[in-house]
Amino acid sequence: MIEVRDLKKSYGSNQVLNGVSFLIEKGESAVIIGRSGCGKSVLLKHMIGLLQPDAGRVLIAGEDITKMNERELIRVRQRFGMLFQGAALFDSLTVAENVAFAFRHNRSLAPGDVGRKVAEALEMVDLPGTEDKKASELSGGMKKRVGLARAIVYQPGIVLYDEPTTGLDPIVADSIDQLMMRVRDRLRVTTVVVTHDMRSARRVGQRILMLHDKKIYATGTPDEIFASADPVVRQFINGVSDSKDLNF
Amino acid sequence: MCIKLSPTAQGNVTFHGLMNLSAHKWLTEWLRGLGRFTLLAAEAFRSLFAFKVTWRDLLYQMYFIGVKSQSVVLITGAFTGMVLAAQTYFQFHKVKMDTATLAVVGVSMCSELGPVLTGLMVAGRVGAAIAAEIGTMKVTEQIDALRTLATHPVDYLVVPRLLASHIVMPILTVEAIALGIGAGYVVGVQLLGIDPAYSWYNMLRYTATEDLVMGLIKAFIYGGIVAIIGCYKGMNCGEGAEGVGHATTEAVVYSSITILVTNFFLTLTLGKILHTL
Numbered sequence A: 001m002i003e004v005r006d007l008k009k010s011y012g013s014n015q016v017l018n019g020v021s022f023l024i025e026k027g028e029s030a031v032i033i034g035r036s037g038c039g040k041s042v043l044l045k046h047m048i049g050l051l052q053p054d055a056g057r058v059l060i061a062g063e064d065i066t067k068m069n070e071r072e073l074i075r076v077r078q079r080f081g082m083l084f085q086g087a088a089l090f091d092s093l094t095v096a097e098n099v100a101f102a103f104r105h106n107r108s109l110a111p112g113d114v115g116r117k118v119a120e121a122l123e124m125v126d127l128p129g130t131e132d133k134k135a136s137e138l139s140g141g142m143k144k145r146v147g148l149a150r151a152i153v154y155q156p157g158i159v160l161y162d163e164p165t166t167g168l169d170p171i172v173a174d175s176i177d178q179l180m181m182r183v184r185d186r187l188r189v190t191t192v193v194v195t196h197d198m199r200s201a202r203r204v205g206q207r208i209l210m211l212h213d214k215k216i217y218a219t220g221t222p223d224e225i226f227a228s229a230d231p232v233v234r235q236f237i238n239g240v241s242d243s244k245d246l247n248f
Numbered sequence B: 001m002c003i004k005l006s007p008t009a010q011g012n013v014t015f016h017g018l019m020n021l022s023a024h025k026w027l028t029e030w031l032r033g034l035g036r037f038t039l040l041a042a043e044a045f046r047s048l049f050a051f052k053v054t055w056r057d058l059l060y061q062m063y064f065i066g067v068k069s070q071s072v073v074l075i076t077g078a079f080t081g082m083v084l085a086a087q088t089y090f091q092f093h094k095v096k097m098d099t100a101t102l103a104v105v106g107v108s109m110c111s112e113l114g115p116v117l118t119g120l121m122v123a124g125r126v127g128a129a130i131a132a133e134i135g136t137m138k139v140t141e142q143i144d145a146l147r148t149l150a151t152h153p154v155d156y157l158v159v160p161r162l163l164a165s166h167i168v169m170p171i172l173t174v175e176a177i178a179l180g181i182g183a184g185y186v187v188g189v190q191l192l193g194i195d196p197a198y199s200w201y202n203m204l205r206y207t208a209t210e211d212l213v214m215g216l217i218k219a220f221i222y223g224g225i226v227a228i229i230g231c232y233k234g235m236n237c238g239e240g241a242e243g244v245g246h247a248t249t250e251a252v253v254y255s256s257i258t259i260l261v262t263n264f265f266l267t268l269t270l271g272k273i274l275h276t277l
Helices: A040-047 A070-077 A093-099 A110-123 A142-154 A170-187 A196-206 A220-227 A231-238 B013-052 B056-064 B067-095 B097-141 B143-148 B154-192 B196-206 B210-235 B240-276
Strands: A002-009 A016-025 A028-034 A055-060 A080-083 A157-163 A190-194 A205-212 A215-220
Touching: A002 A040, A002 A070, A016 A040, A016 A055, A016 A205, A016 A215, A016 B067, A016 B196, A028 A040, A028 A196, A040 A055, A040 A157, A055 A093, A070 B143, A080 A142, A080 B143, A080 B210, A093 A110, A093 A142, A110 A142, A110 A170, A142 A170, A157 A231, A157 B210, A170 A190, A196 A220, A205 A220, A205 A231, A215 A220, B013 B154, B013 B210, B056 B097, B056 B154, B067 B097, B067 B154, B097 B143, B097 B154, B097 B196, B097 B210, B097 B240, B143 B154, B154 B196, B154 B210, B210 B240
Parallel strands: A028 A190, A028 A205, A080 A157, A157 A190
Antiparallel strands: A002 A016, A002 A055, A205 A215
């Protein structure tokens, strides 16, 4: 479903990704973990064509999207839903308008059908009746839920999550985890989650990929990763800093 | 002349070498920017014909750019007409040409001051607002969100603003011209005592339709300049609040300079074309 082959990306002299390769099967739930600033979000944005690599390929259902222009990518992106780290809600629009945004140019749907789909999506993320609120009136957790409703309302085949629980308290983070699992199981979508929240990774992921030193360093089921004796993996799971990391 | 670089630099670099390097870097960046701007303008132009703008978006932008700019534009037009009438009268009075005052006001307001000052005022108000809004959308990943929702940012953000700006600028310019001439008439006739009948007659005699047409064509073009530069600066702004701040300032500065430079060439070109028709 999603295949990344030898992906390389640099910003000036700073190389972020250097030969990243992996394959995510249809319906699979994969979690990409790694330290802050290691290039997880950059990698995720390559999967939906928001960034162009310096080298390498990204294949979505066998189609190379790295060679596509912005107009061609529109067709591919109709398969995707994405939840951004800061939710990225359109602050000039209401919750309902945000969630219904993907239907703006879909003339085949009657306004009543759009309203029903929006209500269903908001129901699924436990925010019924919030249609008329503005994005600025919502809390961080509510924004993420609305962002998730917006990402799933048109039932995409692939949902990407960029740091879905970052900045949330443990209870709200848990509810977001529950929602991701609900979406995964009910809609049977291919899920890719980028996070450094190990609790979330263990619950949501069927497979964990660890990005380290600009490459995929380790891959395996959550149990395999958590049982790993590799010092780099262990250090990340246990959240232990090196003495050199204290030089800030 | 030789200057020494820091110990990390290898060897000595001549002053001219350093200047050449800076000039090369600046030129490369400038050319890159020009390329990006051209691509955005071309994409917007294509999208104008291929993409259906929703009425709601277009009307909102016309309201924001047009209706909300009226007070600024009307005040500018009125006081420009008044000052122009007074200054022209002071000079013409010396050679007993008082009744030609309104003719100068009419021609100047229609062909030059009306469109240029309206363009500059709209650049200050709307160009800055467009750059700030789109720039904020960029730094908060809202533009990326648009793209993930299978929407081309040019279709949704640029085209309605560009179209609305093209439509409302000539209307705002006509308002500024009308008020400028009206205010000039009041100053000339009521305050300075110029003969009203001859003033009006001379104004109609010397202000040709071509002057108004030239002003409207200019206003249409300036509308496009303000919108496209505002959108370009917003979509290419740097990170954070500082990036949005720079984008906003640059949108106003570049729009204003482009309007002033373009005005010279438009005056020459349109003057030749319209007056030979």
